[in-house]
Amino acid sequence: MKGSYSTMLAKEVKPGSVVVHEGNPIVIVSLSVQSPSARGAATLYKFRGRNVVTRNKVDITFKGTDVVAEADFSKRNVQLMYTDPTHMYVMDQESFLQYDVPIEDAEEQLPYITEGLEGIRALVYNDECVGIELPASVELTIKQCDPSIKGNSATARTKPATLETDLVVHVPEYIKEGERIKVDTRTGEFLSRA
The missing domain is CATH 2.40.50.140 (Nucleic acid-binding proteins)
Known part of the structure; x- marks a missing residue:
């Protein structure tokens, strides 16, 4: 783990990133953002990771402006x-x-x-x-969703749709079963028809 590292701000770290924490390479599994409760306080980024070498789970908290070293991989x-x-x-x-x-x-x-x-x-x-x-977005087919209701195509209401991988996302009411849609892999949100 010697040598130079590229760095990024804590707020730029995403699941799948491999960062150096206390000299160990940590692959980030998930994150949560805690907004400040007081004026002038920093936004906190709480990461759950796994030590690449020992495979132990690790919890790390950074301020969004903290500089984090990216592991060499x-x-x-x-x-x-x-x-x-x-x-x-x-x-x-x-x-x-x-x-x-x-x-x-x-x-x-x-x-x-x-x-x-x-x-x-x-x-x-x-x-x-x-x-x-993963790529930023993927195309998946809707396996099951409620039928669209006539006249609701212009509303902003959504309905749950189960995709081919059993992922459930909220889609606009006009989307039908069997259609292919684009889903954001970072947020799990519907982006558009494919």
């Missing part, structure tokens, strides 16, 4: 091969190396991954896949 374009109850298996599209990722380490990303999804990248540290990075 490579991003490799991969393709999903298959999943089983404990692991997700991906293959490097250039070297054809195969990596396995424990399901609990990819829980946040699994609802967005379908067979043949382009743009998945493996975060590789010391020849080991420590996490998965």
Whole structure:
């Protein structure tokens, strides 16, 4: 873990980022933002991560303006091969190396991954896949949603829709079962028809 690191502000850290905390590489699994309760107080960013080496869970809190070092790792374009109850298996599209990722380490990303999804990248540290990075948006098919109600196409109301991966998102009322939609992988929100 020697050498120079690139840095970013804590508010720029996203799930899937690998940062250096107390000298250890930590892959960020999830985050929550705590707005200040007093004037002049800083917004706090609370991260749940996993130590890449020991695999222990870590909770870290930063102010949004704190500078965080990004761990030195490579991003490799991969393709999903298959999943089983404990692991997700991906293959490097250039070297054809195969990596396995424990399901609990990819829980946040699994609802967005379908067979043949382009743009998945493996975060590789010391020849080991420590996490998965998804494209900013993915296209998914609606498996089930309530039928649209005639005359409601101009309203801003939404309804829940279950997608092919069992992810549930809120879509505008005019969207129908069987349609393909774009979903933001960072927020889980409906973006548009595909």
